[in-house]
Amino acid sequence: MSIIIKNTIFTGKFLLQLQEIDSTNNYAHNWIANNEPIDGTVIIADHQTAGRGQFGNIWKTSAGQNLTFSIIYLPKFLLAKDAFYLNMSISLGISNGLKQYFPALDVKIKWPNDIYIGDKKVAGILIENSISGNYLKSSIVGIGLNVLQTEFDPKLPNPTSLLLENKSQIELQDILNIILVKIEQEYLVLRSGNFSAILASYNEFLFRKGISADYMIPSINTNNKFTGKIIGVARDGKLEIEFNDGNKKFYFKEIEYVI
Numbered sequence: 487m488s489i490i491i492k493n494t495i496f497t498g499k500f501l502l503q504l505q506e507i508d509s510t511n512n513y514a515h516n517w518i519a520n521n522e523p524i525d526g527t528v529i530i531a532d533h534q535t536a537g538r539g540q541f542g543n544i545w546k547t548s549a550g551q552n553l554t555f556s557i558i559y560l561p562k563f564l565l566a567k568d569a570f571y572l573n574m575s576i577s578l579g580i581s582n583g584l585k586q587y588f589p590a591l592d593v594k595i596k597w598p599n600d601i602y603i604g605d606k607k608v609a610g611i612l613i614e615n616s617i618s619g620n621y622l623k624s625s626i627v628g629i630g631l632n633v634l635q636t637e638f639d640p641k642l643p644n645p646t647s648l649l650l651e652n653k654s655q656i657e658l659q660d661i662l663n664i665i666l667v668k669i670e671q672e673y674l675v676l677r678s679g680n681f682s683a684i685l686a687s688y689n690e691f692l693f694r695k696g697i698s699a700d701y702m703i704p705s706i707n708t709n710n711k712f713t714g715k716i717i718g719v720a721r722d723g724k725l726e727i728e729f730n731d732g733n734k735k736f737y738f739k740e741i742e743y744v745i
Contacts (some may be wrong), residue, residue, distance in 0.1 A: 489530065492663055497526040497557060497670040504531040510556035511614060511628040518616075518624055523558050528666065530555035534630070551634040552647070553662055557627040557669070563677055564622045569615055570723035573599045574688040575676045576611055576627050579669030581691050584608075587664055588652050594693040597716075597725050598738055601631075602693050605745060606646035608632050631665070633658055644745050681721075689718040700744035701727065703736075711744055 491498030507513050510529045517523065534554040561572060577599045584593045584601070594602045601609035612628040632638075632647035633656055639645075648656055675684060689695065695718060700711040714727040724735040 489659055489662065491528065491666055493667050494526070494670045495674075497673070498528040498666045500524045500527045502527070502529045504529065506533045506535060507531045508535050509628070510534060510554060511612060511626050514556045514558055514626040514628075515614070518558065518626075523560065523624060525558070525560040526670070527558040528555055529558070530662070551632075553629070553631040553633055553658060553665075555629055555662070557629070557666075559625045559627060559673065561622045561625055561673075561676070562618075565620055566615070566617045566622055567620075568681070569613075569622060570598070571676055571681055571684055572615075572622070572625060572627075572673075573611070573613055573723075574684050574719075575672040576613065576629070576669055577601065578684065578687050578691065579672040580609055580611070580629065580631070580665055582672070583661075583665035583668035584648075586668070587661060588648065591651055593691065595688060595691040596693040596743070597719060598723070603646055603648075603651045606644045606651075608646050608648065608651070627669075629665075631661070633661060685719065685721060692716060692718060694743070702742040702744055703740070704742060705740065 489501060489503055491501060502517070504513070510531050514529050517527070517529070531554050532550050564572060577595045580601050581593050581595055584591060592604050596602050596607070599611040600607050609629065609631040614626045614628070616623045632645060634649050635647045636650055648661070672684070695716045698713055698715050701714055702709070702711060712729060714729045717726040717728050717733060720726055720735060724737050725741065726733055726735045727741070
């Protein structure tokens with residue numbers, strides 16, 4: 487299948503389509519090192535043999551059944567301290583794309599940037615930034631989206647796919663195209679500096695927001711569960727949760743969801 491991206495301004499207009507690669511993010515790193523990168527370059531593979539997720543996790547996928555790709559953006563306008571807004575923009579782009587294509591699905595963003603349908607994970611994001619001075623220089627946005635796969639490694643806690651959730655015919659290129667359109671739209675909002683709009687939209691999609699649920703705090707070194715209610719994500723990217731003894735904010739890996 488030869489991929490053609492429609493209705494974007496620059497995202498995916500330069501596209502590298504590969505059959506099999508260890509990781510599209512790895513390929514993107516090598517591409518940047520040996521070429522003058524073009525803003526919005528998309529690198530997509532039919533099969534990733536060693537896809538990577540957040541915090542060293544592995545993203546496992548079946549050949550030809552899912553979308554595994556990376557986008558190279560050059561967000562030189564964005565201060566490094568505001569890099570989480572890029573994460574939010576990408577998460578929103580994917581979520582908005584899925585909601586447009588599948589309006590009946592309960593699409594949510596599990597902080598910081600996993601995409602869920604109901605209480606199951608359908609997509610993961612890994613963003614790797616390079617910095618020049620106080621600003622970002624380049625960003626490699628790795629995305630894995632389960633589309634047609636129906637069987638998963640039993641060790642994975644809660645995977646799903648668009649086919650399992652929607653149970654209808656799905657074309658990989660159609661999904662890719664609408665997601666890239668929506669990602670670019672959110673990226674342009676980011677480039678305009680409208681951080682408040684990004685944060686508000688992100689919080690609207692936030693998984694478990696306003697719902698009592700159980701969490702674990704790894705630093706306590708116990709298996710105790712704490713019941714709390716997500717208030718939202720603050721401007722610094724921390725997750726704010728209401729507990730019986732008051733509200734607390736957490737950075738990545740300081741708290742764990744109990745699914």
